[in-house]
Amino acid sequence: MIQFSIFQKFPDIQHGIATRHSERDQKHDVVAQQVHGTRFAWVDGPRLQPVPGVDALLTDTPGVRVRIGTSDCVPIIVYEPRTRRGGIIHAGFKGTTQEILAAVLQEFSARHVYLGIGPAVGPECYDDIDIQKENLMQALQAGVPRSHIEVMRFCTKCHSDTFYSYRAGDHINFGTYFELL
Numbered sequence: 711m712i713q714f715s716i717f718q719k720f721p722d723i724q725h726g727i728a729t730r731h732s733e734r735d736q737k738h739d740v741v742a743q744q745v746h747g748t749r750f751a752w753v754d755g756p757r758l759q760p761v762p763g764v765d766a767l768l769t770d771t772p773g774v775r776v777r778i779g780t781s782d783c784v785p786i787i788v789y790e791p792r793t794r795r796g797g798i799i800h801a802g803f804k805g806t807t808q809e810i811l812a813a814v815l816q817e818f819s820a821r822h823v824y825l826g827i828g829p830a831v832g833p834e835c836y837d838d839i840d841i842q843k844e845n846l847m848q849a850l851q852a853g854v855p856r857s858h859i860e861v862m863r864f865c866t867k868c869h870s871d872t873f874y875s876y877r878a879g880d881h882i883n884f885g886t887y888f889e890l891l
């Protein structure tokens with residue numbers, strides 16, 4: 711599992727991004743249907759079915775491990791240590807242009823949240839569209855301090871030996887995981 715440095719100072723959460731090699735060993739309590747929209751859900755316990763119609767899962771309940779799957783879109787972990795709430799967002803091209811991150815940030819105090827922007831297809835492999843950078847701009851515009859944001863600057867297609875990449879021919883995704891301890 712790959713982890714963001716920025717969350718290392720918070721021992722009360724567990725997070726990680728699975729690779730091609732570690733994905734099958736991961737467990738989760740809740741997944742989302744992921745429809746490339748801007749809706750999100752707060753979850754407080756395990757769900758047998760994917761939460762319908764949402765692209766972000768948020769929780770304030772310890773022990774609930776949420777999963778968002780991506781294979782070129784951006785997974786974004788959000789955590790607000792002051793209130794011990796957080797979760798994961800799925801932002802593809804549509805979710806990014808429709809500003810799902812900005813929608814989710816309205817649930818939090820922007821200047822107190824920390825963000826991890828995960829691996830995604832890079833502009834060199836995606837018509838010059840830089841979805842990581844677009845989400846970074848949205849976060850800054852919402853008032854998240856730059857020092858609270860880490861961007862994991864890997865292109866999933868260029869690094870498809872590590873990550874599943876739709877554009878490299880994969881039809882399954884890798885998970886980003888988040889849990890409050």
Ligand SMILES: [Zn+2]
Pocket residue numbers: 831832834835865866867868869
């Ligand atoms: Zn690339």
